[in-house]
Amino acid sequence: MRGLALGTLVLAACMSGGGPASTPAEPTAAPPTTTPAAPYTATATGPLTVTDVVCERAVRCGTIGRSQLGACLEGPGRSRLALVWGYDHRFDRDGLVARGRLTLEHGDPQACLSFLASAPCGVKPISFPKACGYTGPTPELIAAVAPGGTCEHWQECIDGFCTAQTACEGVCVARSPQDGPCDSNQICRDDAYCWEGRCRPRTDIGAACGGHWQWCKDGLICDGYRPGNDSDHDYTREQPGRCSAGKLLGEGCVPPATTASEVCVAPLFCDWGSDQPVCREHLSAGAQCRWLDACADGLACVGLTLGGRHHESNHYGVRKPGRCTPALDAGDACDPSAFITGCPAAMVCDLQRRVCRSTGHAGDPCVSVWLSKPPPDDVPSRNDSCFGDLYCDPATRTCKPELAKGARCTPVKFGVEDSPCYLGECDPKTRRCAPKCPK
Numbered sequence: 141m142r143g144l145a146l147g148t149l150v151l152a153a154c155m156s157g158g159g160p161a162s163t164p165a166e167p168t169a170a171p172p173t174t175t176p177a178a179p180y181t182a183t184a185t186g187p188l189t190v191t192d193v194v195c196e197r198a199v200r201c202g203t204i205g206r207s208q209l210g211a212c213l214e215g216p217g218r219s220r221l222a223l224v225w226g227y228d229h230r231f232d233r234d235g236l237v238a239r240g241r242l243t244l245e246h247g248d249p250q251a252c253l254s255f256l257a258s259a260p261c262g263v264k265p266i267s268f269p270k271a272c273g274y275t276g277p278t279p280e281l282i283a284a285v286a287p288g289g290t291c292e293h294w295q296e297c298i299d300g301f302c303t304a305q306t307a308c309e310g311v312c313v314a315r316s317p318q319d320g321p322c323d324s325n326q327i328c329r330d331d332a333y334c335w336e337g338r339c340r341p342r343t344d345i346g347a348a349c350g351g352h353w354q355w356c357k358d359g360l361i362c363d364g365y366r367p368g369n370d371s372d373h374d375y376t377r378e379q380p381g382r383c384s385a386g387k388l389l390g391e392g393c394v395p396p397a398t399t400a401s402e403v404c405v406a407p408l409f410c411d412w413g414s415d416q417p418v419c420r421e422h423l424s425a426g427a428q429c430r431w432l433d434a435c436a437d438g439l440a441c442v443g444l445t446l447g448g449r450h451h452e453s454n455h456y457g458v459r460k461p462g463r464c465t466p467a468l469d470a471g472d473a474c475d476p477s478a479f480i481t482g483c484p485a486a487m488v489c490d491l492q493r494r495v496c497r498s499t500g501h502a503g504d505p506c507v508s509v510w511l512s513k514p515p516p517d518d519v520p521s522r523n524d525s526c527f528g529d530l531y532c533d534p535a536t537r538t539c540k541p542e543l544a545k546g547a548r549c550t551p552v553k554f555g556v557e558d559s560p561c562y563l564g565e566c567d568p569k570t571r572r573c574a575p576k577c578p579k
Contacts, residue, residue, distance in 0.1 A: 188253040190276040191215045198224045200438055201261035204486045205469035205496065216275060220502045222528035223486045225275055230529055230562060233281070241296040244279035247271030260407075260437045287314040301327060307545065307563035307575030348380045353398045356383035361403050363387075365396045387419045394452050409433045412450055413458045427464045432480065435464035442468075442482035443475060448518050456520060468496050479520050488524060500527035506539045508532050508557050531558035543573045 195212035198204045203224060204212055216225040236242045252272035259267070271280045283298045285291050289312050291302035297312035304310030315329045316322050316339045328339035333354035342357045349355040349362035356362050365381030386405040387393045393410035394417055395403045402410045404419035411420045413430020422436040423429050429441035443462035450457050460478070468474060468482040474489035474496050475481060481489035483496035490497050498504050509525040509532070526532050526539035533540045534557045542562035543549050549566035552559065559565055564575035 187250055188257060190249075190253065193253045193257050194224065194274075194276055197256055197261075199467075202438070202440055202467035202484050205467065205484045207470045208484075208486060208498070221486060222501060222530065227529040228275075233279075236293075236296065241285050241291065243282040243284050245271060245282055246279050247277065249277040252277045262433075262437070285312045287312050299329070305575075305577060308577035343383050345383050345385060347383050349383050349398075350380055351378065351398055353400070355398065360384060361386055362396050362398045363403075365398055367397050389419055389421065391419050393417050393419050412453075412455045413461065415451075417450075417452060423464050425464050425466070428461050429464050430458050430461045439464040439466060440482060441480050443478050444480040445477060446479045446520055456518070470496055470498065472496050476522075488522075499524060500530070500539060502530060502539050502541060504539050506532035506537060508534070510555055510557070512556075526558070529562055531560050533560075534558075545573055545575065547573050549573050 191213045195204075195209055198212060198221075199206055199209060204221060208221060211219055212221050212224055213219075216228065219225050233242065233244075237244060247270040251269050253276060255269050255272060256274075256276065265273075271278060281295045283296055285296045286298050287300050289297075290309055291297055291312045292304050292307075292309055294302045296302060300312045300314045302310050302312055313326070315327055316332070317329055318332045318339050318341050320328070320339045321337060322328050322334035322339050323337065328334050332339035332341055333352055334340075335352055335355075342354060343349055344357055345360060347356075349365060351365065351367055360383045362381040363384035364379065366376075366379040368378030369376045381396060381398075387403050387408075387410075388405060389408060391404075393402065393404050395401070404410050407422065408419040409422060409431065410417050411431050411434065413434070420434070423434050423439075424436055425439055427435070429435055429444065432441060432444065434441050441462040442465040443460065444458070445460035445462075446456035447459040448457035449455070456479075462478070462480055465482060467484045468487075469484070470487060472482070473494060474483055476489040476491050476494060478489075481496070483489050486498060486500065487496045488499035489495070500506070504526070505524070506526050507524045511521075515521040529542045530539040531542050532538070534552065540560075543560050544562055545564060547561075549560045549571060551566045551568045551571065554565075561573035564573055566572070567574045
């Protein structure tokens with residue numbers, strides 16, 4: 141299955157179909173463009189509803205096509221669109237509450253829906269109102285298990301983590317405070333990072349920083365840091381950096397060695413389509429674009445084709461620019477050789493018919509998430525596997541719901557076919573889904 145965190149909604153418009161990149165060429169005349177869909181607002185008939193807000197947002201942000209709106213409106217637990225609604229029904233929240241491992245805190249449902257109806261597509265969870273998620277009002281999970289208590293999930297542990305493997309039981313372990321011991325089995329609290337066996341305090345804007353990805357506080361980068369080189373042939377001294385909020389408009393945005401994410405301050409993007417990447421403002425509909433997130437909210441860089449590597453990093457190079465365009469829909473013509481085909485995230489550009497079609501959901505055609513052969517190093521891979529709690533059935537090559545613990549199953553070869561079990565594996569002796577827990 142394609143990874144999807146519990147309770148999350150992929151709102152950033154992936155719109156990618158993968159496939160081999162074409163030879164370099166200039167874009168043809170710009171395709172007809174339309175204005176991105178307007179945010180959903182309440183009508184005179186009543187307050188905002190969860191399904192209306194979440195599904196209209198999914199269309200506006202390119203997660204689904206307009207033709208999938210009806211399926212989306214069926215809502216969580218009923219809709220086939222796991223990419224929108226996730227699979228929270230697999231997480232026994234109420235059972236954990238009943239067993240005293242979690243408590244719940246609720247927020248204002250209408251405040252949550254009003255926020256989602258107008259928030260940008262790429263809004264971060266830290267900006268959400270209390271008890272609000274991508275799928276609407278969602279109670280906050282409050283941990284209730286003290287260190288040493290039995291647990292199954294990290295969310296259950298008070299200021300700690302759970303040692304349990306997937307679908308098994310473990311114990312809650314307290315995190316180490318600042319200056320406490322740490323290693324691969326003992327993690328630090330959120331305000332610290334592990335350095336040379338001790339939890340060190342994370343630093344704020346302007347403070348000196350070094351070679352650890354958590355040296356600076358969340359949301360900051362270690363600007364200017366350069367690692368040293370102990371080689372006798374090319375010795376260089378380590379150069380400390382300074383914690384910074386990020387790069388500004390027009391500044392170079394190649395990230396330091398300690399940062400894997402982009403470094404431009406919001407709402408700018410790093411233009412990796414340029415020979416020397418700099419932070420830029422997003423582009424409007426119809427503009428030529430040269431990177432994945434170059435376009436304004438609700439638009440995608442349709443037709444962008446990647447290949448080779450950028451000389452400044454491991455990012456792919458640009459073989460053909462695209463145009464900033466709203467998402468396509470089922471049956472619309474697309475180019476499967478482009479990285480950004482224009483198809484919504486819940487669709488793929490069909491290789492033979494060259495039109496957008498549904499992908500990754502129950503009943504859709506699929507391939508195993510496992511790669512049968514190594515992909516080329518310089519061309520993005522196409523992904524036709526299944527979303528969420530689905531697996532690609534080897535008999536029908538369609539996505540089917542993963543089987544629950546104890547359900548009858550057919551064993552498959554590991555590393556070749558998707559496991560049919562939601563948690564655990566198909567036991568070859570009992571032919572039932574069962575977790576593999578340490579004894």
